Structure formats: structure tokens, C-alpha cells
Amino acid sequence: MTAATVNTPLAPARRLGVGAGLRHTLTLAWRSLVQIKHNPMELLDLSIQPVMFVLLFTYVFGTAISGSPGEYLTFALPGIIVQNALFATMTTGFGLNTDLTKGVFDRLRALPIARWSPLAGRILADTVKQAWSVSLLIGVGAILGFRLGNGLLGLLGAFALLLAFSLAAAWISVLVGVLVSEPDKVQIFGFTVIFPLTFTSNVFVPTDRMPGWLQHWVEVNPVTILADALRGLLVGGPVVGPAIQAMIWAVVLAAVFAPLAVRALRRRV
Known part of the structure; x- marks a missing residue:
């Protein structure tokens, strides 16, 4: 005697709401932050290196550029904060590539969580690290x-x-x-692009101290614009113009690279 088998169609997967997605994002962001306990070097990179930049440039170049270390610190600290923030954005790509190459991202996507929460959690965690780094620099x-x-x-x-x-x-x-095959290549990209971008801005040296042919680029460099906006907010000076230009740059960067990044991520996973 054989029992009849009835094939019951599977119920369609339930769509997750925004609230559930936000909870998943917070959980994954906390996962990324907790990892610092097991890999403290990740936080040291955001702590020791920027402090070294502040100390070295203030006391080695400060007198030669601004007359005294104190005056140079007032000029350079907002720019160093900008430089450090741009370098810190590379940790997002580094961590994402690590998760992709080790299969962590695939395991997360196999869970009943919002599809966008792994990436959003990574970005949120790195934003918290950014806030820590800025607070540290202001304190120092x-x-x-x-x-x-x-x-x-x-x-x-x-x-x-x-x-x-x-x-x-x-x-x-x-x-x-998403595009490169190894996490180290993300860091290589950062040093290849961000280093020249920051050193050809007015982060460390006033624009009028540079050669005339270089000043034209420095004035339109987004790093210069953001550094000027932070100087205005933290120290004093023009704020509205540089801040609006910086936000325009931010909107352009997000509008261009966010769709490309999301499309590349969907193809890879």
C-alpha cells in the first residue's frame, strides 16, 4: 500500500518592509563594528595615521608655511580631516570586497533579510567609523x-x-x-587616486603659494572646495558658497557612481 503524494505549491516569499530592512541594516552594521574587537588594526588605521599627519605637518612644516605651528594648525586641520575622510571611504570597498571574496556576502544574501541591508549595513558602520575619526582629530x-x-x-x-x-x-x-578581485587592489586605487587629489588641493598649502598653472586646478578641485567649507564652519570665513559647491559635487558623485556600483554588485552576486 503506497500513500499518495500531494505536491503543494510553495507560498511566495513574503516581501520585507522598510522597518524590517532597517533592523537588518542596524544588525549588520553592528556586526561590522564588533569585528573591530577581533581586528583592532582596522580602527588604528583610522586613528594613528590621521594623528600622525596632524603632528608631522604642524610641527615640521607649520613654521615654514604659516609662520608658527599654531597658525598652521588652524589652517591645516580642517583639510586633514577632509583628506582622512576620503581615505576612510576606501574601507567600505575593502570590507565589501573581503565579504565578496570570502563568500560572506553570499551567505548573508541567502538569509531572509532585505537584499539591500548587507551593503547598507557596511556603509552605515563605516560612517560611524568616520565620525569617530573626525572626533579624534578635533580632540587632538x-x-x-x-x-x-x-x-x-x-x-x-x-x-x-x-x-x-x-x-x-x-x-x-x-x-x-565590486570590480576588483582582491581587497588590496582597493587600497592601491585609493593611494593612486586620492593621494594626488588631496596633495593638489589647498589641504596643506594655501592656493596662492602654488605655481600659477596649478592654481587653476586647485580652485576647482572638490577636495579644495570641501576643505574651504570646513574651514568656514570650524574656524570662520565663507561657508555658503563652498558648502553648496561641495553638496553639488556630492550629488554628482552619488548620481554617477551609485547606479554603477549597484549594477555591478547585482551582476557579481
């Missing part, structure tokens, strides 16, 4: 004599502008992290 700068010219409001505005620009620029890192 205060110890060395840096003083805020616009108080708490200017500081909050600088945080908001920098994090918004970093989120937009991070899509470049995401695209590179």
Missing part, C-alpha cells in the same frame, strides 16, 4: 591649540557636511570593491 587639535570659531553649531554643520560628502564618495569605493 584642541589639545594642540585648535579652537572652534563658530562654536557647537559650526562643528555640527561640519560633521553633517563631511559625512554627507563621504557617503556620496563611498560609492566610488563600493564600485571599485
Whole structure:
């Protein structure tokens, strides 16, 4: 006697709401942050290197460029914060590529979670790391004599502008992290592109101290524009013009690289 087998059609997968997706994003962001406990070098890269830049440039070049280390610190610290934020965006692509090459991303996507939460969780975690790095630099700068010219409001505005620009620029890192085969290649891209971009800006040296042919590029360099906006917010000076230009750059970067990154990620996974 054989029992009859009835093939019951599977119920369609339930679509996850935005609230569930946000919870998944927060959980995965926390996962990325907790990993720092097992890999503290990840946080040290965002802590020691920027502090070294502040100390070395302030006390080695400060007198030669601005007359005194204190005056140079007032000029250079906002620019160093910008440079560090741009380098920190590379950690998003590095971490994403690591998850892709080791199969972690595939295992996450196999879970009943929102499809966009693994990437969103990675970006959110790196944004928290960005905030830590900026806070550290402001704190070290205060110890060395840096003083805020616009108080708490200017500081909050600088945080908001920098994090918004970093989120937009991070899509470049995401695209590179999806396209390359090894995490180290993401770092190579960062040093190849970001290093010349920051050193051909007014992050470390005022524009009028540079050769005339270079000044034309420095003035339109997005790193210069963002550094000028942060100087205005943290120290004093023009704010509206540089901030609007920086946000325009952020919108352009996000509009160009976010769709390319998402398309490349869908093809890879």
C-alpha cells in the first residue's frame, strides 16, 4: 500500500518592509563594528595615521608655511580631516570586497533579510567609523591649540557636511570593491587616486603659494572646495558658497557612481 503524494505549491516569499530592512541594516552594521574587537588594526588605521599627519605637518612644516605651528594648525586641520575622510571611504570597498571574496556576502544574501541591508549595513558602520575619526582629530587639535570659531553649531554643520560628502564618495569605493578581485587592489586605487587629489588641493598649502598653472586646478578641485567649507564652519570665513559647491559635487558623485556600483554588485552576486 503506497500513500499518495500531494505536491503543494510553495507560498511566495513574503516581501520585507522598510522597518524590517532597517533592523537588518542596524544588525549588520553592528556586526561590522564588533569585528573591530577581533581586528583592532582596522580602527588604528583610522586613528594613528590621521594623528600622525596632524603632528608631522604642524610641527615640521607649520613654521615654514604659516609662520608658527599654531597658525598652521588652524589652517591645516580642517583639510586633514577632509583628506582622512576620503581615505576612510576606501574601507567600505575593502570590507565589501573581503565579504565578496570570502563568500560572506553570499551567505548573508541567502538569509531572509532585505537584499539591500548587507551593503547598507557596511556603509552605515563605516560612517560611524568616520565620525569617530573626525572626533579624534578635533580632540587632538584642541589639545594642540585648535579652537572652534563658530562654536557647537559650526562643528555640527561640519560633521553633517563631511559625512554627507563621504557617503556620496563611498560609492566610488563600493564600485571599485565590486570590480576588483582582491581587497588590496582597493587600497592601491585609493593611494593612486586620492593621494594626488588631496596633495593638489589647498589641504596643506594655501592656493596662492602654488605655481600659477596649478592654481587653476586647485580652485576647482572638490577636495579644495570641501576643505574651504570646513574651514568656514570650524574656524570662520565663507561657508555658503563652498558648502553648496561641495553638496553639488556630492550629488554628482552619488548620481554617477551609485547606479554603477549597484549594477555591478547585482551582476557579481
